[in-house]
């Protein structure tokens with residue numbers, strides 16, 4: 207009986223947790239993970255192209271996908287919400303050899319804010 211109870215609770219928890227994380231789809235696994243391009247609207251495709259090149263110079267895109275899907279920055283465990291995206295963009299820009307311009311970071315921050323909005327939709 208106890209086992210069944212535990213199982214039921216687990217299933218319920220997974221069922222409730224799923225919609226929150228399933229809204230922003232990703233393609234690929236591990237190092238190859240990226241946002242599903244079909245979820246990116248036309249006016250943000252340019253920003254997505256910048257992100258695909260500039261934001262994988264030091265780490266993989268998996269880091270950003272996980273941050274947006276879970277709402278938590280995977281390295282530091284800090285909340286990754288719309289208040290945080292700009293600060294993270296600037297943090298990345300200021301790293302040595304970031305090879306990004308302010309404008310490029312601005313566009314990527316814009317894209318991340320869109321994705322966070324999408325992730326929050328009921």
Ligand code: HEC
Nearest residue numbers: 261263264269270273279280281282283298301303304314
């Ligand atoms: C110059 C190297 C470099 C570039 C370019 C870079 N990052 Fe990072 N990123 C890092 C390092 C190093 C970390 C480890 C945590 C830290 O130092 O903030 C990190 C961590 C992260 C994290 C997790 C933060 C945390 O606190 O857990 C996210 C999300 C992220 N980067 C997104 C991006 C995005 C989006 C871009 C493109 C705009 C980008 N990165 C470009 C070096 C870089």
